[in-house]
Amino acid sequence: MAATRTFSIIKPDATRRNLTGAVTKMLEEAGLRVVASKRIRMSRDQAEGFYAVHKERPFFNDLCTFMTSGPVVVQVLEGEDAVTRNRTVMGATNPAQADEGTIRKAYAESIEANSVHGSDSDENAKIEIDFFFKPEEIVG
Numbered sequence: 001m002a003a004t005r006t007f008s009i010i011k012p013d014a015t016r017r018n019l020t021g022a023v024t025k026m027l028e029e030a031g032l033r034v035v036a037s038k039r040i041r042m043s044r045d046q047a048e049g050f051y052a053v054h055k056e057r058p059f060f061n062d063l064c065t066f067m068t069s070g071p072v073v074v075q076v077l078e079g080e081d082a083v084t085r086n087r088t089v090m091g092a093t094n095p096a097q098a099d100e101g102t103i104r105k106a107y108a109e110s111i112e113a114n115s116v117h118g119s120d121s122d123e124n125a126k127i128e129i130d131f132f133f134k135p136e137e138i139v140g
């Protein structure tokens with residue numbers, strides 16, 4: 001099967017605790033390869049645009065405040081069945097429900113400050129990659 005791509009964010013709770021390397025190591029050990037990466041401070045506009053699908057949810061405003069509260073690391077990950085592979089190693093949204101061996105079980109602080117984002121479909125992966133990266137920034 002051919003390699004596919006997904007989009008990942010190491011969230012502010014993880015960068016604050018200096019876990020960029022630890023999280024990336026778990027992604028790599030899960031069979032994903034970082035083919036693009038940059039550390040940025042998201043603007044409010046970027047956070048609201050990125051999470052537009054959640055804009056009617058009660059947690060939307062707090063989520064955008066959290067995502068702009070510190071640096072994040074946005075990454076493109078490549079691997080076999082990358083979207084599913086990443087979702088599996090991330091673990092459940094709520095860390096109380098995350099399986100052993102997942103990033104959120106190991107590191108998430110709460111359902112909001114849950115250390116990582118990962119695309120939920122190939123279609124959204126493409127949209128999310130295009131939101132943060134130019135084609136020439138991705139080197140596979």
Ligand code: IDP
Pocket residue numbers: 054059063092093111112113114116117118120
């Ligand atoms: P996902 O990140 O596992 O795909 P989504 O449902 O897409 O989960 O939610 C996006 C993000 O919004 C979550 O990762 C988390 O940071 C935040 N979030 C989701 N549900 C809640 C909630 O019930 N309370 C607070 N924040 C939430």
Ligand code: MG
Pocket residue numbers: 118120
């Ligand atoms: Mg999601």
